[in-house]
Amino acid sequence: MKLPDYAKAIGISYTTAWRWWKANKLPHPARQTESGLIIVDYSPPAPSIESKKNRVAIYSRVSSSENKDNLNRQSERLTEYAIANGYQIVRNVKEIGSGLNDHRKQLETLLQQDDYDILLVEHKDRLARFGTHYLDVLLVRLGVKLEIVNLTDNGQDELMQDLVAVVTSFAARLYGERPAARKIERIIAELKNGESECS
Numbered sequence: 001m002k003l004p005d006y007a008k009a010i011g012i013s014y015t016t017a018w019r020w021w022k023a024n025k026l027p028h029p030a031r032q033t034e035s036g037l038i039i040v041d042y043s044p045p046a047p048s049i050e051s052k053k054n055r056v057a058i059y060s061r062v063s064s065s066e067n068k069d070n071l072n073r074q075s076e077r078l079t080e081y082a083i084a085n086g087y088q089i090v091r092n093v094k095e096i097g098s099g100l101n102d103h104r105k106q107l108e109t110l111l112q113q114d115d116y117d118i119l120l121v122e123h124k125d126r127l128a129r130f131g132t133h134y135l136d137v138l139l140v141r142l143g144v145k146l147e148i149v150n151l152t153d154n155g156q157d158e159l160m161q162d163l164v165a166v167v168t169s170f171a172a173r174l175y176g177e178r179p180a181a182r183k184i185e186r187i188i189a190e191l192k193n194g195e196s197e198c199s
Helices: 003-010 014-022 065-084 105-112 132-141 156-198
Strands: 030-032 038-040 055-062 088-096 118-121 145-148
Touching (some): 003 038, 055 105, 065 118, 132 145
Parallel strands (some): 055 088, 055 118
């Protein structure tokens, strides 16, 4: 199959496939024709009960657009890992957003899909900063295995950014609750005054 078709079949970009070809890192045999066309000896596996168990969705995430290069490298590492394990890549999702943000559109869309059996992430904090265990429990109920490639702690810089975001969020809520509490107290007082005037 042609290199662009191969890239699409295994869930990577054409640029990544071309870079792998140049570095002689393609996981499948390939050759170049006289016209310059790169042909990869790869046939997608026919669907079977066994191959269905190996359908994988890759999820990569970084906290800011400044780390976009890291996002692409993360996705490439996971793709290589999936291929080495014989997984059939059905989705390869990349997202920029905080691990504390519980409204990440790409992740929401991915979690609503039912065409994969393994959710593959590099570190557990790529999926979420908190509550990864609960996501794992829910995924198991849906018949999806959460596979975390690297179980060691991730970088401290992003963790510090998340800590600042948590403190800022709680401070905003705390100071926002005070006027709300006063407003509720005024409403209760007005209701009590209304009752006393009626009696």
